[in-house]
Amino acid sequence: MPELPEVETTRRGIEPFVLGRRVVRLLVRNPRLRWRVPAVLGRELAGETIRAVSRRAKYLLIVTGAGTVILHLGMSGSLRVVPATDPPGKFDHVDIVLDDGRCLRLRDPRRFGAVLWTRAAPLSHKLLAHLGPEPFDAAFSGAYLHRATRNRARAIRDFLLDSRMVAGIGNIYANEALHAAGIRPTRAAGRLTRADCDALARTLRATLERAIRAGGTTLRDFRASDGNPGYFQLSLAVYGREGEPCLRCGTAIRLRRLGSRSAFYCPKCQA
Incomplete structure (x- = not known):
């Protein structure tokens, strides 16, 4: 979507x-x-x-x-x-x-x-009032992520998809940002260190910025307002790349189901 x-x-x-x-x-x-x-x-x-x-x-x-x-x-x-x-x-x-x-x-x-x-x-409005900060907001930082994830047993990928915690992050960009930060999507959110949270805050912003510059991602039928597809899918590091080599270390990308959604990660680069 x-x-x-x-x-x-x-x-x-x-x-x-x-x-x-x-x-x-x-x-x-x-x-x-x-x-x-x-x-x-x-x-x-x-x-x-x-x-x-x-x-x-x-x-x-x-x-x-x-x-x-x-x-x-x-x-x-x-x-x-x-x-x-x-x-x-x-x-x-x-x-x-x-x-x-x-x-x-x-x-x-x-x-x-x-x-x-x-x-x-x-x-x-009831659809917007409950939303958490976006990665581009001044209120969003490594410190915010560290506070919000304390004592959370849920997987960090699922935490990022919770719009009450972080608004606007979908599965594609959560996977990509976690890979860039070296964090496995299945790791319990509460186990992230402050350094992990600082890195993740940076990679979330950077991933979204790169995606916006590329016009978004077209995996099925998204088209921009001019009818053109998004091109960020050409630079995806892990999402949809199960079995393909990690662009950083060459290890095969793995797929894990978390709930009803796919999580892609490198078993060597992401701890």
Whole structure:
């Protein structure tokens, strides 16, 4: 599913085209997404000017004077700016039509995405209020990780996937950052030393920064706002590379199932 780098890539891609534009109307072809598109959204948005396009973890926030659209791309969604006259495809469920003849179009084949609305401060919304700090936040550091992981028996990979602890980290980037930090994904979070936590905080930020520069990762059907795939998968060190040689030491990469998700690691480089 689109993770923080893919969502940030999308945000940067659409922002120049929608910022300052007035919404003419909302076209909802299929409201049955993960949660039903609110029936009032068309009335609320019509005539409003888009003041900001921001992101919180894996959520996009389209801010207007009346309120904020909260967008989630789900498992397979994408947002593109296209001419409003372009015929929609089978999975193009929602258009936010703008005053310059273009629209922001949500494509979501699996319909696990969301288009929601709030008049309140968006960060107080129930989907966002519980989220922990992101790796780019000032509050996120090795010291934070060390405090948060004390007495935690769960695997560090699973700890990183808990959005209440660290927001925006998905499985791909957790695996990659742990390899870069030399930490095995199965190690109990509470066993990490302060030095481990310092290293992990650095590699999480660096991994996400590299992924954003590469436009994210396309493993199945992610596409950026211009329709291009992400290219970070070309530099993956461990994820999806079971049996292939570690790029650092040559040892075969191993796969371990943690819960319902795959954890990839080098048995020599990661302790």
